[in-house]
Amino acid sequence: MRFLIIPTLLDPSKSVVDAPFDEALFMAFMKFNEDMHQAGVLVASEGLQPATTGAHVLVKGGKRKVVDGPYAESKELVAGFWLIDVKSRAEAIEWATRAPVNPAGDEVIEVRQLTGSADLPPELNALIKRAAPTWSAMFDGHK
Secondary structure, eight states: OEEEEEEEESOGGGOOTTSOOOHHHHHHHHHHHHHHHHTTOEEEEEEOOOGGGOEEEEEETTEEEEEESOOTTOOOEEOEEEEEEOSOHHHHHHHHHTSOOOTTSOEEEEEEEOOOGGGSOHHHHHHHHHHOHHHHHHHHTOO
């Protein structure tokens, strides 16, 4: 079972993006990555660039419009993620409880299961294979 662990700073105004480098905090995150890697559960772990460097693709009335950051509407700050492959939801939650936290403010660490082929009815898997034959081989590997 694959899960995303997404730490989200509840008050983005308290971001540490412009704060001085904190070696101890950085090392805590790297140690957490290493622990998950050595346990064989870490699929990917990435930080995200600040929202000001991103873009939103707005879709209204079927038309798409690209809007560059920053976004005044942002209520949350997502700074990165971990993608893990574990045996259960409980194990994913256990890993999330060990994640280092941002000292700048309160966070919520969201744990979300990814959809695998075993989660879908056979008729949807057949449509996936028909529409995306090369991708579906990879998707089938994630039960």
